Amino acid sequence: MFLLSCPHCGEKREEEEFAYGGEAFIARPADPETLDDEGWGDYLFKRKNTKGWHWEMWGHQTGCRKFFIVKRNTASHAIAGSWTLAEGRKAYDAEGGAA
Amino acid sequence: MKLSSHRLKIATARIDYDRPLSISFDGKSFPAFAGDTLASALLASGTRMLARSFKYGRPRGIIGAGPEEPNALVQLEQGPQTVPNLKATQVEVYSGLTARRTTGWPSLGVDAKSLGGRFSRFMPAGFYYKTFKYPAALWPRYEHIIRHAAGYGSAPVENDPDIYDHMHHHVQVLVVGGGASGLVAALTAGQAGLRVLLLDEQNELGGWLLSQPNANIGGKTAPAWLKAAIDELKSLPNVRILTRTSAFALHDMNMIQAAQSLQDNLPLAHRSTDQPRQRLHRIRADRVILASGAIERPLVYGNNDLPGIFTASAMTTYLNRYGVACGHNVLLLTSNDHVYQGAIDMARAGIKVTLADTRADINATWEQRAAAAGIALYKGYGIAQAHGGRSVHSAQLAKLDARDNRVTGSGPLISCDAIGSSGGLSPTVHLFCHDGGRPHWDEALLAYVAPALGREKAGIYVVGAACGEFGLASSLQQSRGVSNKAVASLGKAEVATALDFGSDEPAVTPARRIFRVPDGKKEGYGAKAFVDYQNDVAVTDIQLAVRENYKSIEHIKRYTALGFGTDQGKLSNVNGFAIAADALGQHISEVGTTTYRPAYSPVTFGTLAGAHEGDTFEPKRYTAMHASHVARGALFEPVGQWLRPWYFPKAREDMHAAVRRECLATRRSVGMMDASTLGKIDIRGKDVREFLNRVYANAWTNLAPGKCRYGLMLDENGMVFDDGVTSCISDNHFVMTTTTGGAARVMTWLEKWHQTEWPDLDVYLTSVTDHWATAAVVGPNSRKVLQKVCSDIDLSSDAFKFMDWRAGTVAGVPARVFRISFSGELAFEVNVDATHGHHVWEALMEAGREFDITPYGTETMHVLRAEKGFIIVGQDTDGSMTPFDLDMGWAVGMKKPYSFIGKRSFKRSDTARSDRKQLVGLLTDDPAEVLREGAQIIEQADFKPPAKMLGHVTSSYHSPELGRSIAMAVVRDGIARKSPDGQKAGRDIVYAWAGGRAVRAKIVPYVFVDPKGERQNV
Amino acid sequence: MSKSLMQSPLHHFDLAKQAVKPDGRHGVWAGELPLAGYIALRGDSATPAFVEAASSALGVPLPVTPCTLAQSGAVKVAWISPDEWLVVCPREKLGATIAALERALEGIRSQVVDNSGGYTQVLLTGANASDVLAHCTVYDIAHLDPGKVVGTTFGKSATLLHRQDRGFCLIFRRSFADYLWRFMVRAATPYGFGVALREDASAAERETA
Known part of the structure; x- marks a missing residue:
């Protein structure tokens, strides 16, 4: 029941307007065919399952239908910020790829 | 007017003495005034006992004046409007109010459990856990009796008439x-x-x-x-x-x-x-x-649960707010200053008040004011034990040590008809x-x-x-x-207006640190002293829990039931924590509190449901042709929130008969189905073919405008998760269809890939599901029907081939017509702007009249497609089926340059196994035997459990066309089993087990009707 | 193409039959603005060529500020996202508007889709209109200034929402229309609910046209 700030709509909105989109920055391997089973399995299934700060995606379902990045604390539900996909990537990298 | 026995005329009371009314409790009539609560009205008439306790059946009365009340739970009103377990202290009276007690079985006067109460020494904490543990099978019977005896109200059985x-x-x-x-x-x-x-x-x-x-x-x-x-x-x-x-x-x-x-x-x-x-x-x-x-917490002392024993603040509230004297001869017990004003108010209202303060030193101002009001004050005394049966009648005081909570001498026996105590505020x-x-x-x-x-x-x-x-x-x-x-x-200027908050309250004298008032006896040998009234938790129970090695307060709570129930321990928790702390030899701050969880007080289900019930429980989605289906007698089934026609029974037809008629009419002449619910996505951009190549298993590079193609959509694990026909409108413009239930999921899936992985692809996606209404005209006469209402499309077999689409005019409105088929018959799907959907449906029905055009629903659709072996994603698949498992390798474009979604997973060892569960057809020996969907496939009819499970039946129907049963199933190594080698080895014979019966069946190819696919090409 | 063959998604409620001229008797009035033209427009706000071409074809500057609405005459353009708009126009102008957009956007990365069968609008007015919205949506109506449009929840469904004609305009999908209407009527009933005559409901539309 938290509030999320949609970086496209520029407003804080109720959680009901959004849908969770999974852990952020799980990039599809550039060449899946040359990847071994373990590497492909990691991409498919391995997730951080963090207790604490977590970079994740949300989709603004009833609004702009855009996916964006949220840094959320999975234990306290505190939210450090939300960004567009591109800006979120920069913020994530600025933290060294993980919080 | 004559006031009831305990009603006083208090000028500042918040009841309206000019508005008397009558209420009923347990079948007896009581006078009340507007502004009363049920509790204040009952107390005004001197009511004492109105409940029996949960475990021991002890007589109980009202204790509090608000949400903290543990005892006075009532069943309000009757029939559909009844509400169980309301606190009488929170029920506002109204004329004609009817309420009943919720405890006391068989009656309030004779309670079966009170027998147990006499042997309460033998019913300590964990009694039920320990006693009724064996045999486990009997617990439901114990539980039934115990719950019945324990009381608590009953939920209404009728529908709630309120909104x-x-x-x-x-x-x-x-x-x-x-x-x-x-x-x-x-x-x-x-x-x-x-x-x-x-x-x-x-x-x-x-x-x-x-x-x-x-x-x-x-x-x-x-x-x-x-x-x-x-x-x-x-x-x-x-x-x-x-x-x-x-x-x-x-x-x-x-x-x-x-x-x-x-x-x-x-x-x-x-x-x-x-x-x-x-x-x-x-x-x-x-x-x-x-x-x-x-909320004021009471002090804990012997027999502190007798009817007529209250919190001191509740007594003050009843007096000042409701004009009710809880007793005429009141004994108050306190550890602090909070009770004094109330005690003085009571004395001034003519009530005889005795006040025992556990402290030896008290505030001089309060002492003077109390004396002036005529209150008899005992300093340094506690209550050792209260006496009474169905009402308190006296209490034994004991002299307390000034510092330690121990008895140093005896005190007087005080006669009283009510006791109020204050152990401080929580x-x-x-x-x-x-x-x-x-x-x-x-x-x-x-x-x-x-x-x-x-x-x-x-x-x-x-x-x-x-x-x-x-x-x-x-x-x-x-x-x-x-x-x-x-x-x-919030960025506003602070409000500076000077306010005078001055009061004549004396300075506070520190409270005595006391929770359990000692009675001079070893715990367990004196009268029972209750901490939690609603759950009958006594001091001894908490001590026992600690002796049995429960150390966390959360565990002690669960073992003793301290703080559970409708009052959630509002009176009892802090006393319980303090007594547990003593038993554990810890400070209360080390013990901590139990977890506070919503809800603070009970909330009705109706309130939680709100308007989300009845016909607004959840969205029901309708197509533009819904009224046409209703007019033709359709029964409906929900599919992904849509209401789809299920079948159209004629007079006295059951589903079986209706479906048989609909199937045969469609295969012999012409039928029509509302296909509007399929998801539709308009996709445009110069990279649309590349996009489709990536999200579908098939290849899309060469699909020409005017052509359609069936596609399988996979997840990244290589498993089928949606399917549908996608058509090329123009070189950079396609329209995709999805399953009815998968529409939103597919749209979100495609958007996510586009936004996150491939933002550079020039492609835009827009859902047009609601824009298009779709009528599928199906059967050998479908062309003739369409010809009557469409003159600008050449519908001939040569000009308009299977898997083509054409734009034109149908029944006078613009339409896209797709020659695609989910039945194996010649068929046309007519798509129009949904505002024209009803018009076009009716025009087609009219045009088809001479061919006895038959509307059909999802059930017939399922039979027709199963006869052809067409899968339903989500029925014949379950998220663990690859295209190869479905024997649909023809729909996979392995040569596409981009490693499409799911492709890499085909090489994973488990996905590449040859003996995975695979989709096959099943024919029973007995053509009348229709297998149960979900039946387990096993190797032998005779087996010793556990049987090796080879798969299950996914689709099973009676085929009117073939006059026999057909089924589809996923079977381990099924494709090899039905091969000539498999047949030779007898591996094509399996059994479908359901309902305690094994039915023999033969594995066959899953296309049962027109295996060569000739009918759809005519 | 004659409007007589068309049915709005709320056709089955036969609202015209229940409709009366709004007065002070009820706290909430609602009426459908049926059978408008709806065009989904996609393209990149950050591409000036796209914005200019779309604006000139529509005769309205394309709103590129998030959650804003542009209106000119009978044409309404709602911002949905940085690359999506919903154009609402009279049915009579639908074909010409689509043609104008497609012509103007030739060669520019974009999408123009007729979605007219997929939507309808309801105009909600009356002293308690905003109370009804507070029952039905999670959006803070106090933040809905004139000229703003938001996509938000409506019960368990969704709607576009903006102020119009001293009331609120809801734009929602056809297949959910029955649910939205019922849910709205249920929320409105405690305040006194009336179906507004179509003439009054569409007064704003006619005025601006």
């Missing part, structure tokens, strides 16, 4: 609690110009001030101050006040849920059916100011704690308090008694200061 709703609020400041400090908070925020919402659970604002009319604030009497404050609040347009509204939960980021009672206080006949009975408010607040007050910290806040133990106040600014960062502030400000003047001063901090945090 409920939800309302969302967005405010800058939410103030929870309309007592004195809450009023100051709301005034401060309101005067600062903020959007303010003030909630109070009672029928009017004022909180404890309503019980304390003889207090004064800034030179005004409490009632006068209250009226001025409320008048000013009401004059502020930016302040909204909701009474009878209980804030019961605080969630992330200051989302508060509150339940408002809108009509419960009205006589049944006066309630409007247009108005909600209760309303759930969901409030998002920038700042929350908790002014939730405190701040109502529940909301503060719901989303992670913790209270801290204040040794000076002897209370768990919510620190005023402890959650300032989260925008939560605490004022008044909830944060331990127990004095009137000091709490108002503190509320003003803290509220101004909240105001300033």
Whole structure:
């Protein structure tokens, strides 16, 4: 029941307007065919399952239908910020790829 | 007018003596006044016992005056309007109110459990766990009897005739609690110009001030101050006040849920059916100011559960607010100053008052005022034990050591008809704690308090008694200061208006640290002393739990049931924690509290459901042709929120007969199905083919405009998750169809890939599901039907081939016609703007009349497609089937340059196994035997459990076309089993096990009708 | 193409039969603005060529500020996202508007889709209109200034929402229309609910046209 700030709509909105989109920055391997089973399995299934700060995606379902990045604390539900996909990537990298 | 035995005429009481009314309790009539609660009305007539306790069946009466009440649970009204387990202390009376007790079986006078009460030594904590543990099979029978005997009300069995709703609020400041400090908070925020919402659970604002009319604030009497404050609040347009509204939960980021009672206080006949009975408010607040007050906890002493024993504050409330004397000869017991004003009020009202203060040193001012009021004061005494049966009649006092909680001598036996005790105040910290806040133990106040600014960062502030400000003047001063901090945090100027909060309250003398009042005996040898009334938890139970090595307070709670139930331990928790701490040899601050969880008080299911019930329970989606289907007698089934025609029974037809008729009519002549519910996505851009190549297993590079292709969509694990036909409109423009239930999921899936992985692809996706209405005209005569209403498309077999589409005009409106088939027959799917959907459907029905065109529903669709072996994603697949498992390798473009979604997973060892479960057909030996869907496939009819499970039946029907049963199933290594080699080895014979029966079946190819696919090409 | 062959998604409620001229008797009035033209427009706000071409074809500057609405005459353009708009126009102008957009956007990365069968609009007015919205949506109506449009929840469904004609205009999908109407009527009933005559409901539309 938290509030999320949609970086496209520029407003804080109720959680009901959004849908969770999974852990952020799980990039599809550039060449899946040359990847071994373990590497492909990691991409498919391995997730951080963090207790604490977590970079994740949300989709603004009833609004702009855009996916964006949220840094959320999975234990306290505190939210450090939300960004567009591109800006979120920069913020994530600025933290060294993980919080 | 003659008042009832315990009713007094109190000038400041909040009842209306000019509006008498009559209520009924347990079949007896009682007089009451408007403004009474059920509890105050019953007490006014001298009612004592109205319940039996949960475990021992001990007589119990009213103890509290609000949400803390553990005993007086009633069943309100009857039939569909009945509500179980309401606290009599919270039920406002109305003319004709009818209520019943909820405990006491077979009757209040004779309770089966009271027999047990005499042997209560043998029913300690964990008694039920220990006694009824074996044999486990008998527990349901024990449970039935125990629950029946325990009482508690019953839920209505009829539909609820009342309506409920939800309302969302967005405010800058939410103030929870309309007592004195809450009023100051709301005034401060309101005067600062903020959007303010003030909630109070009672029928009017004022909180404890309503019980304390003889207090004064800034030179005004409490009632006068209250009226001025409320008048000013009401004059502020930016302040909204909701009474009878209980804030019961605080969630992330200051989302508060509150339940408002809108009509419960009205006589049944006066309630409007247009108005909600209760309303759930969901409030998002920038700042929350908790002014939730405190609840007085009783002291724990022998037989402290006798009817006629109250909290001291409840007695004061009954006197001052309701004009009710809880007794005519009252004994009060205290560890603190809070009881004195109430005691004086009682004495001035003509009640004989004896006051035992456990402290030897007390405040001189209070002592003088008490003496002046004629109160007999015993300093340094406790109650060792109360005496009585169905009502208290006396109490034995004991002299206490000045420092240690031990008995140093005997005291007098005091005759009394009511006892009130005060062990101090317990701040109502529940909301503060719901989303992670913790209270801290204040040794000076002897209370768990919510620190005023402890959650300032989260925008939560605490004022008044909830944060331990127990004095009137000091709490108002503190509320003003803290509220101004909240105001300033929102960028508003602090409200500086000087207010006089002066009061004539004497300075506070420290309370005695006492919870369990000693009786001079070893624990367990004196009279039973109760901590939790609702769950019959005595001091000995907590001590036993500790002896049995329960060390965490959460475990002690669960072993003893301390703090469970409808009162959630509002009276008992702190006493329980303190007694557990003693037994554990720890300080209470080390023991901590149990977890405070929503809801603060019970909320009805109706309130939680709101308008989400009946025909607005969830969206029902309709196609443009719905009225046509209703007119033709369709029965409907829900598919992904849509209501789709299921089948169209004619007179006296059952489903089987209707489906048989619909199937044969379609295969012999022509049928028509509403296919509007399929998901449709318009996709445009110069990279659309590349996009489709990536998201579908098939290849799309060469599909020409005017052509359609069936596609399988996979997840990244290589498993089929949707399918449908996608058509090329023009070189850069395609329209995709999805399954009905998968439409939203596919749209989100495609958007996600486009947005996250491939933003550079020039392609835009727009859902057009609702725009197009689709009529599938199916069967050998479908061309003839369409020809009658479509003149600008050449429908001939040569000009308009299978898997082509054409734009044209149907029944006078623009249409896209697709020659595709989900039945194996010649078929055309006519798509029009949905505003024309009804018109076109009716025009096609009219055109088809000479061919006896037959509308059909999903059931016939399923039979027709199963006869052809066409899969239904989600029925024949379950998220673990690859295209190869489905024997649909033809729909996979392995040569596409981009490694399409799911492709890489085909090489994973488990996915690449040859003996995976594979889709096959099944034919039973007996053509009349229709296998059960979900039946397990096993190798042998005779087996010793556990049998090796090879798969299951996914689709199974009677085929009218073949005159026999057909089935599809997923079977381990199924494709090899049905091969000539498999047949030779007899591996094509399996058994389908369901309902305790194995049915022999032969594995066959899953295309049962027209295996060469000739009919759709005519 | 004659409007007589068309049915709005709320056709089955036969609202015209229940409709009366709004007065002070009820707190909430609602009426459908049926059978308008709806065009989904996609393209990149950050591409000036796209914005200019779309604006000139529509005769309205394409709103590129988030959650804003542009209106000119009977044409309404609602911002949905940085690359999506919903154009609402009279049915009579639908074909010409689509043609104009497609012509103007030739060669520019974009999408123009006729979605007219997929939507309808309801105009909600009356003293308690905003109370009804507070029951039905999670959006804070106090933040809905004139000229703003938001996509938010409506019960368990969704709607576009903006102020229009001293009331609120809801734009929602056809297949959910029955649910939205019922849910709205249920929320409105405690305040007194009336179906507004179509002439009054569409007064704003006619005025601006």
